Amino acid sequence: MCQYSVEKEDGIPNDWHFVHYVSRAVGGTGLMIMEMTGVEPDGRITDHDLGLWSDDQIPAYQRIIQEVHKHGTKIGIQIAHAGRKAEDAPQPVGASNIPVDVIPEETKNGTLTPPRALETSEVERMITRFKEAAERAVRAGFDTIELHGAHGYLIHQFMSPSSNNRTDNFGSLSKFGVDVIRAVKSVMPHDMPLIMRVSAIEYIDGGYDVDHSIQLAKEFQEAGVDLFHVSSGGEGLPGKTKPLNTPAYQVPYARKFKENLKIPVIAVGRLENPHVAESVLSNGDADLIAVARGMLNDPYWAMHAIREIHKHVIPPKQYGRAIR
Numbered sequence: 579m580c581q582y583s584v585e586k587e588d589g590i591p592n593d594w595h596f597v598h599y600v601s602r603a604v605g606g607t608g609l610m611i612m613e614m615t616g617v618e619p620d621g622r623i624t625d626h627d628l629g630l631w632s633d634d635q636i637p638a639y640q641r642i643i644q645e646v647h648k649h650g651t652k653i654g655i656q657i658a659h660a661g662r663k664a665e666d667a668p669q670p671v672g673a674s675n676i677p678v679d680v681i682p683e684e685t686k687n688g689t690l691t692p693p694r695a696l697e698t699s700e701v702e703r704m705i706t707r708f709k710e711a712a713e714r715a716v717r718a719g720f721d722t723i724e725l726h727g728a729h730g731y732l733i734h735q736f737m738s739p740s741s742n743n744r745t746d747n748f749g750s751l752s753k754f755g756v757d758v759i760r761a762v763k764s765v766m767p768h769d770m771p772l773i774m775r776v777s778a779i780e781y782i783d784g785g786y787d788v789d790h791s792i793q794l795a796k797e798f799q800e801a802g803v804d805l806f807h808v809s810s811g812g813e814g815l816p817g818k819t820k821p822l823n824t825p826a827y828q829v830p831y832a833r834k835f836k837e838n839l840k841i842p843v844i845a846v847g848r849l850e851n852p853h854v855a856e857s858v859l860s861n862g863d864a865d866l867i868a869v870a871r872g873m874l875n876d877p878y879w880a881m882h883a884i885r886e887i888h889k890h891v892i893p894p895k896q897y898g899r900a901i902r
Contacts, residue, residue, distance in 0.1 A: 579870045580613045582626040589616060589629025591638040599642050602873055603651035604894060606880035609866070610646065611724050611773070611807075612655045614731075617707040620667035621659035621732070630657060630711040639718040647719075649894075654722035654773065657711045657762075659704065661732030662693035662741070671696050673735040673742040673754070679815045698746045701754065704732070709761035716766060723762065724773035727755055727798075729812030734777060737794055738813055740785055752794050756801040763802035773844070774798055775807040778831035783817030788831055792838050799839055807844040807868065808832040825854045833863040844868050850875075852883035 583594040595612075602610060616622035616629045629635060639655070646653045662672035665685055672693035680690055696704065708725070715723050727733035735741040736754035748754050755774075763772055776795060778788045795806060808831050811821055821827065828847035836843045845864035849855045850872025858864050873879045881901055885891040893901040 579874055580623060580627055582624055584626045584628060587619065587625045588635070589619065589622070589627070589631065590635050591628060591642060595628070595638075596642050596645070599653070600645045600649070601877040602880075603646040603649040603653075605873075605876075605878035606884065606891075606893075607651050607873070608880065609652045609654065609722070611722075611868075612642075612653065614656050614658045614660075614726055615711070617657055617659050617704075617711040620664055620670075621661075621707075623660045623663060623665055625666040630655070630714050631707065633714065636714055636718050639715075639720075643719045652721040654724055655715050655718075655720050656724040656726050656775065657708060657715065658726035659707075659732035661730075661735045663690060663730055665690065667691070669694055671700070672732065673748070674744060676741050676743065678730060678741070678813070695744070698748065701748050705754070705757050705761050708758045709765055712762040713765045716770070722771050722773055723766065724775055724807060725755075725758060725762065725803075726775050728775045728777040728807075728809045730777075730814065731812075733758060734813060737776075737791075738780060738786060740780065740782060740813060752797045755794065755798055759798055759801040759803055771804040772802055773805045773807055774803045775809060777812055778808050778810050778828070778835065779819075780813045781811045781816035781819050781821060782814040783819075785813060785817070785819075788834055792835060795835060795839060799841060803841075805842045805844065805865075806835050806839065807846065808835050808864075809846050824848060825851060826858060829858055829863050832858075836862075836864065842866065846870070850879070852886040855883065856887050 618631050662670045662678050664670045670693040675695040677692040733755050737751050778791045780786050825848045829845045832843045832845035842865040844866040845858050846868035855867045881891050
């Protein structure tokens with residue numbers, strides 16, 4: 579979950595990010611995926627977001643990672659480019675020059691500047707930026723990397739017929755994603771898993787369905803993705819099909835990915851009730867559970883969930899008098 583807490587435009591994590599992530603490691607989280615992090619300054623949603631485009635940013639991440647590891651928690655980072663949804667970029671860029679319709683209250687200024695289509699050479703340089711960000715993530719000591727290919731950001735824009743009308747090679751809806759995956763995978767240790775977050779369906783009228791996303795995911799899996807984080811939507815205003823926003827509403831998509839791809843999947847979406855989360859795992863619908871807003875509300879959600887399900891938990895000794 580983006581914290582929008584970078585105090586300068588340098589994209590460097592500060593004390594807020596340190597406390598935010600370490601407190602959730604203390605709270606018993608198994609794996610944390612740090613918020614959407616830009617591969618270039620204008621690739622962020624806002625100028626208050628994290629970045630990983632410079633070696634100068636690495637030490638601040640190392641400080642967080644080292645402390646998180648002390649509490650037995652693994653930590654990854656989600657690298658991305660906002661594309662046409664970059665609110666503070668003087669000139670947003672995208673797969674094409676097609677603007678996106680957004681809910682006004684979900685953007686800082688109520689509107690988004692129409693994007694400029696990336697030239698072919700710029701797309702190729704963008705792939706290199708993803709690769710370089712992944713190299714820095716490895717050097718910082720992250721346990722995994724997640725590519726954000728969902729919610730209408732740049733990788734998703736290349737995947738969708740509604741936002742990609744290119745006539746060059748990148749008009750292929752899978753090519754940009756495949757090339758980014760291969761580039762990132764080439765600089766990762768062989769035993770470091772690569773996660774990809776995808777939108778299983780789009781809610782806009784005429785948007786793609788789950789069969790489309792699974793077909794692309796098969797190509798992404800072949801290119802090197804080890805695990806899919808299955809979400810939905812984000813590519814413009816919903817049309818006739820709208821997200822249910824009820825507990826576990828996206829789990830059927832995760833299950834379909836798991837059944838078709840035969841690799842681990844992460845389920846996400848209103849899973850903060852421990853019994854709902856446990857049922858997703860015990861039913862075999864997914865292999866991991868992502869809890870976002872629930873952990874914003876409660877840094878110790880994981881310990882409380884274990885206590886709720888198993889009636890017993892072993893907290894840090896400092897909290898033993900309160901969490902039993």
